Amino acid sequence: MREGSRLDDLAPVLADGPAQPVIATERFTLRPLRASDAGLIEHYTADRRVAEGTRAIPHPLPRGAAESFVARSLAAVRSEDVWAIDGSDHKLAELLGVVSLTRMEGSQSELGFWIGAGFWNTGFATEAVAALVAANPHGARTLFAEAFQDNPGSARVLTNCGFVYLGDAESWSVARGGRVPTWTYLRKMA
Numbered sequence: 001m002r003e004g005s006r007l008d009d010l011a012p013v014l015a016d017g018p019a020q021p022v023i024a025t026e027r028f029t030l031r032p033l034r035a036s037d038a039g040l041i042e043h044y045t046a047d048r049r050v051a052e053g054t055r056a057i058p059h060p061l062p063r064g065a066a067e068s069f070v071a072r073s074l075a076a077v078r079s080e081d082v083w084a085i086d087g088s089d090h091k092l093a094e095l096l097g098v099v100s101l102t103r104m105e106g107s108q109s110e111l112g113f114w115i116g117a118g119f120w121n122t123g124f125a126t127e128a129v130a131a132l133v134a135a136n137p138h139g140a141r142t143l144f145a146e147a148f149q150d151n152p153g154s155a156r157v158l159t160n161c162g163f164v165y166l167g168d169a170e171s172w173s174v175a176r177g178g179r180v181p182t183w184t185y186l187r188k189m190a
Helices: 006-016 035-045 048-052 065-073 124-135 152-160
Strands: 029-032 080-086 097-104 108-115 142-148 164-173 178-188
Touching (some): 035 048, 080 124, 124 152, 142 152, 142 164, 152 178
Parallel strands (some): 108 142
Antiparallel strands (some): 097 108, 142 178
């Protein structure tokens, strides 16, 4: 953590913020982000392929963006809960990627995720999404997600976790600097 960074003042924020559950899986733990995750977030998202697989990660990542992302994810008032995919208890990396839920109207949430490129094709994304869906920490009755149409791997993660194709759309990608065709998915919760 850099001295004088926005993360220096997180202790009071964490004490007041809504609690996120810690969710254990077979190979890792989903836990709230912490200040020490900023370096690995910056490292993984420096890979253009990771950034271009998301709507919101710019490429190149501006200085301080990872720290700001962590600070926003820990803020007392937030609409998005972000979990680190932490494999350190299983002799894996402390941060493999992230998975998130964003609150929407009417007991609905939108799911998002990314995995560091070195961990692609390992099943980590499917395991993380499945665990978050099973826990349903927002108590959502419907989950939405999308995948860029040039990323069939992310679409497979969603269908493997019970999401059903809803239709085609477009979303803005900051890293790509334009609109990208997407597939939209939903999952009805019990």
